[in-house]
Amino acid sequence: MGIQFDIIANNEIDIVVQAIYRDQKKLNLDDLLNLAFVIYAPSVNWSFRQGWTAFDLFLLIEY
Incomplete structure (x- = not known):
């Protein structure tokens, strides 16, 4: 199960955060975060x- 946020702060800044639950025993931010970055x-x-x-494929495409 997962959730992804794509926050467009303005025309120049975009923030992407994705968390995925894979039946982990520990529920902390390091284990749940799949990706988190800022695009300028x-x-x-x-x-x-x-x-x-x-x-790496995420770096090559926009979709």
């Missing part, structure tokens, strides 16, 4: 990501 896009041609992504 100062222009249409440039975007920068900082944070933790689940897999």
